[in-house]
Amino acid sequence: MELSSPFPMEAVAIEKQTLHDQVANRIRDLIIEGHLAPGTRIDETTLVEQLGVSRTPFREALRTLAAEGLVIIRPSKGSVVRKLTAQDVFSMLELLSHLEELAGRLVCQRASDAEIEGLLELHDDMLARYREGDRLPYYKLNQEFHSRVSQLASNESLREVQANIQARLKRIRFLGNSKPDYWASAVSEHEQMAAALRKRDGEALGQVMAQHLMNTWDRVKDNI
Amino acid sequence: MELSSPFPMEAVAIEKQTLHDQVANRIRDLIIEGHLAPGTRIDETTLVEQLGVSRTPFREALRTLAAEGLVIIRPSKGSVVRKLTAQDVFSMLELLSHLEELAGRLVCQRASDAEIEGLLELHDDMLARYREGDRLPYYKLNQEFHSRVSQLASNESLREVQANIQARLKRIRFLGNSKPDYWASAVSEHEQMAAALRKRDGEALGQVMAQHLMNTWDRVKDNI
DNA sequence: ATTGTATATTTTGTATACAAAATAAGGAAT
């Protein structure tokens, strides 16, 4: 496995995209960006028309989205955008915090010095964005940071599962960082992560990352 | 959430099964039971004929199986049964061991006395099957035991992820238990689990369950 | 024989057509 490559995902993703995949991506975006609110019924006829495709690839897309947990298909009764209960979100964050804990420990064991260096640079970028108050770039870098930790843990299954949960939570996490005071504390947690990374202290890194996630829960729990 | 119900899964599964789901189940079985070996190309025309359905539900089934990680769809080039590399299996077991560790700890915190009692009974049954040398019933009870622990951890996301990984590993695990000496040591690990459960010692239970999985790796690693 | 190229065949992807549900609409009876 080529772990030191900077773009392992992109390399495989070049595979020609089938219509089905494009549709899945578009619907996914609609859901994440809130154009299709949780609980909404997914109207095949209008959506199909809007996307300009036939029902066949559309329905295949729905199947994959259902498997990803973004959509619920109720046989003969249509599909709806999955609505997360507070309990759903808690269970995801609880699980995710343990996954990140594991990822943190593994990164310290398995990543090369250069890779750790790369993570720290990312962290510095984030900090700069925070100081400038550039919320969206910060958010993107944050995503990138976590997904890179996940990569560098060198456990493909772990990476997949984390990516899936992140995708489901995407909308909610964005919400969580929208209040400035929360932002400050999130940043300070990231400072701790960077410190642990520098020392390659897997135990500490794992702890902070887990804590970070459980704090996220506190931030969002009342908005669900 | 109804956690004390003995059959929460079955309750929702009653939902009328669409053809697509039946096909997915059948193909899944074919894969798990080894009738469709890893790496085999999935020939739509023959499979479709064999199952007596049209291509539409069949292809939808393939999509869900792909999302579950059992099948790989290469655009325009057909689908193949996913072949697990040693590294794949290791990454799954590494992840799974941490998930079970988490599940073990949570069960000790969250399950009722009656539920723990139920687990212990299951354990006794397993032991009886082991003494009689009834391999298949033991295997089934073992599956049941682990999936029940997963249930009683009261974290739906955790349960889903575990179930998915278990499904992917099913064939391999079956293999792992096929040698008698391995069986004995697996049983002794289960004894330790039961002991920890009786004391509600989450830490200990988590440790044994994780260890149990990593031993599984040792058992199977040369057969992949 | 080997390589290359053109053509035929198969396989895959998508659209449409038809069947079977489910839902909505329209009365009749109370």
Place this chain on the structure above:
DNA sequence: ATTCCTTATTTTGTATACAAAATATACAAT
């Protein structure tokens, strides 16, 4: 008006038909 039943209408599920790739085959040139 409310409930029930019957009949449209819409929506969902599945099969088939057509289009576009990919693969295999046949043959010529070297």
